[in-house]
Structure formats: structure tokens, C-alpha cells
Amino acid sequence: MNLDILIVGVGGQGTLLASRVLGEIAILSGLDCKLNEIHGMSQRGGSVVTHVRMGDDVYSPTVLEGNADYIIAFEKLEALRWSYYLKENGKIIVNDQEILPMPVISGKEKYPSNIIEHMKKTYSVLDIDAISIAKEIKNPKSVNIILLGIFCALEKIDLDLGLKAMLKYVKPQFHQSNTIAFNKGYEIGKRY
């Protein structure tokens, strides 16, 4: 198995945890793995991207443009911004949330409309209102876990292996609630 994944969002949304869980999935699957993340000034509310690569031998820590199998997006505009990394039959799992960037907040630019419809013309897009689901299961901070669950189901990663990887990076007091979130995402993913 060779998999190239981009996790994209806005600084502070918790993309790093998601990438670490994917890294653990690679290790548990006996694969080589590299992750690339951004620290520093660009994190302050800026656009952030984490690269995840797994396979028999991984060299570059970053994904080649046009070669990503998946983009897991925590925010819509970021999904669109990074979509050029996706390969032709690649998939976008996108959280249906808008976070306005500064040029939009200040009225200088407009947030693009119909992002999901636009992306669907070119890519296979799974859009999901993960915030509502997170609220439903009374764990508003579990958006990233739900998206990970969806990814694991789409990629047919064993549920128990995915759970084990996720729980390694979640504090014990949140194990139960995040297990529910992960299962919920996995169920949604299985339906696609």
C-alpha cells in the first residue's frame, strides 16, 4: 500500500493530532511513513497543511502536487486551496465549515460561493457537517476524529486498528467520547 494524504485547515484547528494518528496507523500496518508539518508564524490563524505519506519506502516528506490520494479538509476554502495536490481519482473528505480569512473579514475579498459543488465537478468529494455530528454526540471537539473515522472506512482500514491508533494520541479521559466519534465517522464512511 502506498498512500499520500494532505490534512488541511486553519491554524489552531488540530490538524497535527490527525496526522499523528495516521502515522500510527502506518506503523501498526508495518509501513514506512513520513509526515511534514508547519510550525511557527504561519500557524497564527493562517492556512496550514500537513503531509502524510506511507508506503514500503518513503523518501520525500512532502506529497507531490497532483499525487495525493486523499485530502482531509477541516475547512472548505482550504479544501479548495489545496485541491491541486489531488490525483485524478483522489478523494476529498471535507468538513462543511467556513472560517473567514482576514481579507474576507475586513471586506476586501469575498469568500468563494459553492465551493463543494465546484470541487465535485473535478474530484470525488465527501462533504460532511462534522460539527453538527460532533454536537449530536455531545463531543464538540471531535471533528478531527470523525473525519479520521470516515477516512479509515473509505480506505478499508480495520476499525480496531484505526481505533487503537487514535486512542494512543487522545488523553485517557476522552477515550470513551472519541471512540464514539470515531465509530460514528466509520459508519458514515462505510455508506459511501
Added chain:
Amino acid sequence: MKRLMIGNESIARGAYEAGVKVVSSYPGTPSTEITEFIAKYDGIHVEWAPNEKVGLEVAIGASIAGARAMSCMKHVGVNVAADPLFTSAYTGVNGGLVLVVADDPAMHSSQNEQDSRFYARSAHVPMLEPSDSAEAKKYIKLAFYLSEKYDTPVMIRLTTRVAHSQSLVDEESRNNIELKEYKKDVSKFVMMPVMARGRHIVVEQREKKLLNDLENNEINVNRIEYRDKKVGIVCSGVTYQYVKEATNASIFKLGMVYPIPTKQISEFAKSVDELIVIEELEPFFENQLKAHGIKCHGKSITGLQGELSTGAILEKYLGKTINKPNKNLPNRPPVMCAGCPHRSVFYALNRLKCTVTGDIGCYTLAANYPLNAIDAVVCMGASVGMAHGFDKAKSEKSKNLVAVIGDSTFVHSGITGVINSVYNNGSSTIIILDNSTTGMTGHQDNPTTGKNIKGEPTYKLDLEMLLKACGVEHVLVVDSYDILAVKNAVKEAISKDEVSVIIARRPCALLNRNYPKPYYVNQETCKKCKACLQIGCPAIENLENNGVRINPELCVGCGVCTQLCKFNSILQEV
């Protein structure tokens, strides 16, 4: 067992395993996490120094005393530490001495993209450059070994993509090495002219010996990977990974990037039809190879700026078409956080139409729209010296002049600027943004916070007392959130014909996240004047119907915006 580690953690792990005993560094992206990870191990003295020069000097002292010692910094930090670096190359070491430098090609979080390899060549110290985390650990251990074997400081160069990429690393146990015996030796450790002349000869001999051992594979750190022999590529660091993936060429991988074995590379060149050098930033290898009469090319393909990648090599070298980003999307630039105490200070400076020399930190973002409140930023501490120079130039704009600097940056290299301004009859106004932390690099403690790197209590530098001792009579302390107080303090300070310092004090909004209730806009009384948008808070949104709203998910209840609203239309939720 193998574990995923970022390059920086792997350097920390390797230093621990190599028996490092003293580490002194100054934070700077992308190097910061090295020292933070080392602080988690017991049995090592780890500290944040006030700047890179002190950090390296501490490491030099520990090395002379017989301990393995290390100092870590970002590329521009080496400029600050260059003075001790160059002369420590003359003294050599006792315990192994390693300087880790993290370069930032593409300037993800830096003010320039200088190439640290030139420092190794100028100072005549060997430099290693790993290509992933596993190699980072191997090389730091090798660096300590080489340092002691050849009696020289050794540099390790990382770039952002190695420092902040995770890959699999094997953990091994710590080598608990004994302190080496310290013997007084003034001819080696006291660098006055007569001794230094002798040591300069030693430096040249050492480098010759090291290069000879490198050419003879006694130092086993470079390697050749033969693939297609039509093209041979010389590369190092993360670029090796890109080359490996993008091409099928034969590779001469340099693990040691200074000095380089030109005899071996010359032989390699003969074994392939064409020799290419693929390196980020400067033509460091290329020019050395050309100087040795080895026919090659590189920078004519890759250019001098930014990072390379698998895609960049496919495109620039192999002429492939690579997907490009959509340029018509709104940018999402980094911004000061909601509740950031810097914002209100810069808003006040904007309103007062001040000319502002700025400094390095999150607050550099105040140069952007809508605050537009910074005129010049150069390097750590420069705001203070630049303000004095601007003042002495007596331009029309010198009258409303203010220097702005953060607390950690002030301790790093702003203090000497203040001493200079007072000593030379300056009249500039300096604002110290005291947010009780080193914010941009991820909240490190510093001498003004009263805590050390391990979070233990220590002496808290008293800025007011320090400034008085420097001869600043006019020191004012204001609450950063209080726009009127900041304005009044600035007006008073710039009217004085002496150096004045305003300490704008308020902790970073990310430190204590026990936020009060958010604010909201009373749409019935709001006159849509949009004065509140002028402060550039990410929680205040311009609505399409021409109104304004406060996003309750982002608002942290600082209430600064209420000071901008003349109609009392911004209210706090109850």
C-alpha cells in the same frame, strides 16, 4: 522500537544518547523544539539563554570544562553567535561541542533565507546535514565523536523540512560518558594574537587531515548510489529525498556538506555522462566543484530562491508539468489572535500616525492591513538602534518616531540599543510589549517571566529597574488593552527630549485561556460606521449587508473593540 519523531526531536534524542551534558540555546523557528525536547530528559543541564551568542558561549565553556555540550539556533541566530563560533574553531574543544543550526529556505517563519553552509566554510568547522530524522540522530552522535577526535566544534545543519518532518527513528540507550579532565592550556584556550597565530595553523592542518580522512572513507558519511549513469547528481539533506524520488540518476549524497571530498566527486563525475548539482539556496557545492575544475551545472536549473521539492525537480530539471495552485482564492495570511494584547498598542500608533521601527515576533504582523503600523523590521533587537538612527537623521518623520519590541526580543538584543541611545543623547521612544512569554516560537519562558525552561521558578528580570540602571528616567507602564492610556503615554514620551520607555504589559491571549464571555454587536443601535473593523480582529466580521458582527466562537472577551465604538453598540454577553 521505532517511533515517529520530527527531526528536531531526533536531534534531541541523539544528543541525549551521545551523553550531552550542557545545552544552551535561544528559541527560533525551525530549531526551537530541539532544546524543548532535551529539557524532558533528566541528567542534562538545559537552558534558554537570552540570545544565541550567550548560548554558544555557555556551550563552549562546558566543552572546555570537559562536558559534551551543544547550542541550537535558527540560521539568523548564527549571525549573533558568529563571534564565539569563529574563535572556538581556533581553540578547539575538550568535551565534544556541537552547534545545531536550522535554516529556513522559503522563509516559512524568517526574515531572510541565508545559507548557513557558508558559516562552516568561513569558520573552518565541519558541517553535517541529515536528510531525515533517523539520519539526524545518527549525525548528531557522529558530530560529538568527530568533535572530540579532530578537536573542533562541529555544526549540524537542518532545514525546515527536516526539522519539522517526522520519520521513523530507533531509540537506543544513553552513553553515560565521564567528564574529560580539564587541563589549563593557555596556548589552546586563550586567544590573544600570539596564541591565535599558532592556533590558526592548527585549524588549517586539522581541516586538511579531516578532508584527507573523508577522501579515504575513514569518515564514512557520504555515499554513492549508482542508478542510471547518464546523469550523476550531487545533493544533500532533504534534497536527496526529492532527487531520489524525482529522478533515476546516480547520486553522490553528501552527509558532510563542509568540507566536501572533491577528489571523490571528480571520480564520480567521470563515471557518469553529465554531473548536476541540486541544492537549495546558494551554489555552495557547485562553485566549489567548479573551482576544482569539475564540470557541472546546477543553479542554472534550480535557481537561488526558496525550497525545492520532488515537483520542483520534475518541473525545472525534467521539464514535466506540475499542478499549480489556484491564485484567485482569498489568501489566509497569519494574523494576530483574537485578544492579542499587541493589537491595541499598534492601533494607537496607527491613530497617532507614528513612524514605527519594529522587531521580530508575532507583532511584526502589525505591518499588515488594517493596522499598517510598522515602517521597518530588520532583525532581533534592531528596532531600538534603528529608532536612534532615525532620530539622529532629524527627518520630518523623526518627530513621531517609536520603536516597538517584545519582552524576549528586548532581552535578546534590545538592551544594548537602549544603553547606546541614552549614552549618545538620544531622544527616541521605545515601547516594550511585555506579554510575559516568547510568543511566536510557541511560548517559551525567558528572563522576564520568572521561570526557566523546565518551568521552575527563578529570578525575574525587573525591566523597570533595568531601564533605570541604563539611565532611562522616563519609564511608563500601561495596560496594552487601554488604547487611550497607550496614546497618552506615547504622546508624552515623544514630546520629551530624552530616551523614554513605555512598557505595555498584558499576557499573551493564548497563555491563560479562561476567557470572559464574548461580546456581540447590538444590531439595533449599530450605525455601521465600521470603526471596529479598523483594529483588524479576526473575530469582528464585515457582513455582506454592510453591517458587522462578532463571531462568538472566536471572540475571547477582551473588550478592546468597545473602545472603538462611539455608539456603545458592542456589548458583552451575560
